[in-house]
Amino acid sequence: MEMNNCGMEPAQKDRTPFSDIDALSAQMSEIVLDALTAMGRHPEIQRVRRVAFDSLGPRPGQRLLDAGSGSGDVARMLAGMVGGSGEVLALDYSASLTATAIDRHDGSNVRYLTGDVCALDLPDDCVDGVWCERVLQHVDDADRAIAELARVTRPGGRICLVDTDWGSLAFDGMPAGLGEVVMAHVRGHFTPKQHDMGRTLRRRLVAAGLTRLTATPVTCFFATPESAAVVLPMVNPEVPVEVWATPPGLRDEWLACVEAAGASGTFLAVLTIWVVTGTVPGR
Template identity: 35%
Template sequence: MPLPSEPASDAAAERTRTREFFAVRAADWERRFPDDGPRYQAAVTDLGLRPGQRVLDAGCGTGRALPPLRHAVGPSGTVLGLDLTPEMLQQAARAGRSGLAVLAVADCARLPLPDGALDAVFAAGLIAHLPGPLAALTELARVVRPGGRLALFHPVGRAALAARHGRALTPDDLRAEPNLRPLLAAAGWRLTSYLDTDERFLALADRPADRQ
């Protein structure tokens, strides 16, 4: 499939729609999905973080991944939680998670971080809401050091998520492995692991050391 791109004006409009979509759902977001915590924990474990590392939760929402991310990198590590929707970050703070990470409003396609600043990125449910997936994944690669890692996660798999929304899977689904692998490669990542079951979706990628 052709790699996805979108005119800047369309991307801006899509970012506005995404922000509005999540703003009105922020207050009861976690009550709608009360059983996802252990799946977040397992995905963070699979990311393989070490104490003292620097990790970004990209599109962190209400911050469900922040406790296991903080536990993984320990008190000497750095955890950033960035999201496009202020209301979601407010819920993260109300849940007491602002003490676990630096929280800030930011667009994943324009991150306020220098090149190679991070060891890893965790992104739950992010790719489906990106107006320009290639641009955003390339930006995530920019801020991760060579040898760093990326986790694209969702607490249910593609088929289960499609059924939840009353639709069928289509061949152009970005998260299908034949589509995701070349998309990640074009953005500077190498897909190393791919899991898609009813219980969870998890794609792990690394930032090849030979690509600066």
């Protein structure tokens, strides 16, 4: 998952910590990296990725771009699919994440790059396909980024976008209305302001002129607070207090209700992540 500005000011405080990792303190950077690693191992995120792999359809010999590659886990999986005759370009905005990806390299055919998804330093028609997972929710101009992804993809190549519809996030087992109050305060801190990105992906690909579109909503289900906390920071008591944007007392009230719902077995959280894929038409 790329942390990309696309023109945003890194010091803005209405951005999630994921938006510009290199601007974080060493402690926060480590927390975010650990969170990204844990998310990638979560069964629900792995389920989303299986849908996306099937939709993109990587083939041996292809050259693919992972736009927003984070620590490189998906890029290395894609490299296994394209084989020794193929190649994966793993590009991320964050120099620190790219360094971590290089440290974790497994010898597969992956080339690690730093770059801006809104201004790719790559030639036209240079890749056979693109994977872009949970990136566009963090940029200011998603359509500009999509245009860049289409530019570097050869005609007939596929672009697979994976992103979250934070507006779909719902809880059960807690007092009615409390979740909505909390979400109103943490939006822009725990969730991007572009909270509906996932559901807009198909429309954006239509506007960009892509064809043969597929769109699959994957509803992630979390039956315990511990499971949810891996993906949903607003239920994670380990998130530092200073990151919260809630009025005094609201954080503790909310987390106490989450803990009680978990203890009683009534906790529930659901979140929809969209997988949308399209084909780049002839120039």
